């Protein structure tokens with residue numbers, strides 16, 4: 216028994232405090248494991264794709280325009296020839312026990328010339344979606360995954376306010392004709408990444424480096440999302456509409472440097488929160504001190520999500536650096552596990568991202584998660600660890616409805632071409648033959664058991 220006030224008691228209390236601190240530090244460092252989680256029976260399990268990266272021969276969009284100009288490392292060309300092989304690819308997904316598949320509609324196929332819509336291409340996508348359904352796959356249909364028709368890009372693309380109307384016209388054409396085959400809609404894929412690479416870093420079309428254009432484009436994406444949400448719900452009141460939000464974890468590089476932490480916090484607010492805040496409130500307030508300030512009310516944006524799609528890959532360490540043009544560097548800590556692309560493998564980040572997304576009150580679906588791993592040495596553990604963290608988020612109250620791996624097949628990457636291997640299924644680009652990787656079989660066991668027993 217501890218007698219208050221005695222010297223021994225103080226010493227003992229001190230020891231208890233140190234012990235408790237050690238335990239809490241340890242607990243913080245090592246996220247808890249919860250291997251026996253059981254995922255709900257109606258959980259969506261599957262993989263994702265996008266038109267430009269899978270279909271092949273998308274020759275009427277801005278990426279192709281860049282390829283023709285020699286601005287892209289390796290042209291997408293025929294890609295995985297998914298345009299013709301979708302049926303056997305869906306059979307493959309079905310054989311792996313997937314029950315869902317994410318694909319995108321290529322706007323430049325549907326509307327290759329402004330105002331001229333292709334009934335033939337629309338019919339093609341009907342067949343694709345019918346085939347997915349016939350193979351037991353619920354469909355996640357993305358309406359915009361990075362590419363734009365050349366005619367739209369030539370008029371300024373997303374920095375032109377008219378893009379919102381143009382996108383709405385395309386959506387209004389597509390939705391009534393495909394809506395009966397779409398189980399979930401994703402209006403736009405990763406507006407933040409799209410704007411970063413296209414209007415800040417300038418490494419994807421239109422290759423601008425202009426922060427004002429970037430803010431305008433981001434606001435236009437939000438307005439386009441709102442327009443699409445209402446168009447879809449007008450035709451299909453019970454539709455489930457979301458967008459795919461790229462979420463990352465940002466951390467100060469040096470624990471002792473408050474400037475690193477402060478910057479990481481600004482970037483986190485901007486990157487992870489501000490699009491969600493805008494959709495929750497109907498106020499588009501894009502703000503980074505001294506960099507971006509865009510403030511506008513857009514009431515029709517308010518509450519335009521039925522679920523939030525979370526794309527999660529990695530964590531960034533932020534280092535304040537007066538000598539760099541951006542005044543900070545993005546680093547990976549020495550010794551951290553990384554993928555073939557050098558991205559840190561940080562499973563706890565999916566927990567943090569999902570908890571953030573869920574805190575807005577929307578159901579969450581993981582619409583992309585994966586890594587480049589040509590040797591397939593890390594993928595099974597990557598999935599097990601990320602799904603463990605996802606289970607932890609669910610246990611902590613997040614309403615998570617599904618998990619789609621990026622990607623079903625190896626595919627063409629926007630900047631790096633065919634080098635990175637993200638597929639559960641390997642593609643031999645010489646023959647286009649598909650080979651199921653061992654990690655895909657682990658994923659199948661997880662799906663079949665609804666548990667992580669296969670990860671033991």
Ligand code: BGC
Nearest residue numbers: 265404405408461583621628
């Ligand atoms: C994109 C995918 C891409 C993946 C890996 C995501 O940001 O939506 O299209 O392939 O990252 O780079």
